[in-house]
Amino acid sequence: MYFESLANELLLDIFEFFDGIDLFRSFYGLNTRFNNLLSTHFHPYRFDFRSISKHDFNFICHHCLPLIIERIISLKLSNDDETPNLPNFLFSYGFTLDKFIRLQSLSLYSISSFKELNDIIVRCHQLPYLTHLYLIDGANDGEKKDTQLLFNNIWHLKKLHHLSINYILLGKLCLSRISVESLSIQYLYIENITCDLKNLLHLFKYTPNLRYLNAAIHYNVADEQIPIQICSITSLKLTFESSVPVMIKLFQMMPNLYSLTLKTMDIYLSGNKWKKILLNYLPKLQIFRLRMYFEFPHEKNINEQFEKLINTYRSSFWIKKHQWFVQCDSIPFGTYNHGILYTLPYAFNSFICYDTLISKYTCPDEKTYWRYKHVNSLQYMKYKINPTDYLNILPIQFPNIQHLKIGFPFDEQFYSFIPSLNQLKSLEIVLGENYIYQQLQTLINLSPCLYSLRLFYSFDSKVSVKQITSSSIRRLSFITKCSMTLAYFNNDECTDLAYSQLGQQCEVLVIKIENRNNVLILINIMKNLRSLVVQCKVDTWDKRNTSLNEDELVEWLRLSLPSTYSICRDTNETSYIRIWIGENINNTFLSH
Known part of the structure; x- marks a missing residue:
């Protein structure tokens, strides 16, 4: 058929x-x-523009969106290195957000300008079906008045149900400036916006129907008053860096909490103390997921401290009543020993593998507890393991890794933790002095879906890149940790990279180059390139003393490249120039 x-x-x-x-x-x-x-x-169109070429984007805008814009229910726009300035290009075609009248979900990535965000959100006020809004991977470039306006414009969206704001540089002040009440927001994700209890109380006042909250509490005082409770919250995910008294006050604000996922820093609590807190302040709690990071008192015997701590989590309250099993790892840092205690099965999406000194657990010795299936981002920082230490390593498995950062060379014990790399999408490697090419190639060969390769190098390893092969990698990023003389690719190195197997299939390249002509070498040879981000060693532009109209290097690039290319400076990393490569052929889709 x-x-x-x-x-x-x-x-x-x-x-x-x-x-x-x-x-x-x-x-x-x-x-x-x-x-x-x-x-x-x-009818139910969903458009994700995060990895589109400029040529395909222009085709969609010219020929497709005019036909179906009123039937799009989900839209993802990004201003990152893969699609620089895309939102502005979309709006320049006349497709402002108010035209997407059936839109239910909007995701905005890497838009740093609060003025741009405010303009977009104001248009969203005319969207009667918008229930989900995600602001991801941006940075706060605005003043206090811009922040206040943005949050009030968001809280003014009448149907908004799910809201995620993942802007790392936003401060506590932004929450205290909300002055519009939202009765619709029930799920709120603000894990990278630091709060104190005062700000949190203000947030609750203007968002009274919250059911789920993902937030961060940092550096509070313990004597803040709690004038209200918010009974609607039943689920809380919290990153907490403060004192135990403040944590208790926070729990008192949420008497109906059913599920708690908690990461703490610099808090050292025994199982007995946790039991008392949970029974007294969270009587309805049924789901408890904990990751507690702390430092052992270094003047005491570490083995005795460790054994005493883990035994407090072996009581019937933990083991029989709730089946809340824990594992504790002791990690040496110089003369100090840090500890990480977490519930099993492990419930968080990231994990760092350290050189551990001691590991103990309270769970039954079953494989199900060693499958850290929620972890999709792993850092492997094991350097000092001797073969004799392998007997003490727990049979932990990470079956769903999508993002990996690893130092080279690494010990072969790594593969015992990873049953498969079939889901790996991005790989960051730190190349050491004893870097072995074959070890990297083997890792890449085991990763059939690997899209992005990012290299941190402590010596001049650029020449070895032309040896690497992969059928899946489409994004390359080169970042250095050492002297500036080794950071920039010269003419020969750019040519070698461009003609290499990785270079020929590369679509997105982030690189430091010695001179402007290297841009032309890369673009002319790398035929599949759709986005190029460069830092040029001879770039003399200074943000403090030069206006955008006098940007000599950008102007030279605009004169040297086709008019279909978009060329601009990164608004955050202003030493980087972003080139979104346009078409050089007739207005049809590029072959893939």
Whole structure:
């Protein structure tokens, strides 16, 4: 049976599994029937523009969006290195957010300008179905008044149900400036916005129907008053860096808490003390996930301290009543020993493998507790393991790793933790003096879905990059940790990289170059390149003394490259110039 012989109803069902970009790239223009299905009959369009080429983006804007803009329910826009300035290009076509009248979910990535964000959010006030809003990976470049305006504009969205704001540089002050009440927001993710109890109380006052909160509490005083409780919150995920009294006051604010996922810093509590806190202040708690990071008193015997601590988590309250099992790892740092105690199964999405001194656990010796299936981001920082230490290593498994940072060379024990690298998407490697090419190649060979390779090097290892092969890598980033003389690629190194197997298939490149002509070498040879981010050694532009209109290097690039290319400086890392490569051919989709 041929695909085209399927009934229209089946085809429309199949289309629902495709992103809008893939739908039009795959089916638009095949024949009148498919064109009619896409432009007239298919409804729940979802568009993710985060990794689109400028040529394909222009095609979508010219030929597709005018036909279906009122049927798009999900939209993801990004201003990162892969699609620099994309939101502004979209709006320049006249597709402002108020035109997406059926939009239910909006995700905005790496938009640093609060003025731009405010303009977008104001347009969203006219969207009657918008329930999900995500602001991801941005940085605060605005003044206090911009922050206040942004948050009030968001809280003014009448149907908003889920809100995630992952802007690392936002401070405590932003929450205290909210002055618009939202009765619709029930799920709030602000884990990178630091709060104190005063700010949190203000947030609760203007968001009275919260059910789930993901937040961070840092550096508070213990004597703050608690005038209100918020009974609607039943689930809390918290990163906490403060004192135990402040933590108790926080728990008193949420008497109906059913689920608590908690990461603490510099808090050292025994199982008996945790039991008392949970029974007294969180009587309805049923789900408790903990990661407690602390420092052992260095003047006392570490083995005795360790044994005494882990035994407090072996009582019937922990083992029989709740089956809250824990593991504790002791990690040596110079003359100090740090400890990490966490509940099992491990419930957090990131993990760092250290050179541990001691590990003990309270769970049954079953494989299910050693499968850290929630971890998708792993740092492997083991350097000092001797073969004789392998007998003390627990059989931990990380089956779902998507992001890995690892130092080279690494010990072969690493592979005992990783049953498969089939889901690995991004790899960051720190190359040491004894870096072995074959070890890196073996790791890449075991990662069939690897998309991004980022290199940190402590010596001049650029020449070895041309040896690496991979059928999947499409993004390369080169970052140095050492002297500036080794950081920049010269003409020969750029040529070697461009002609290498990785260079020929590379689509996104982040690199430091010695001179501006290296840009032309890279673009002319790397035929699949769609985005190039460069820092040029001879760039004389100074943000403090020069206006954008006098940016000599940017102007030279605009004169040297086709007018279809977008060229601009990164608003955060102003020494980097971002080039979004446009088409050089007729207005059809590029072959992939």
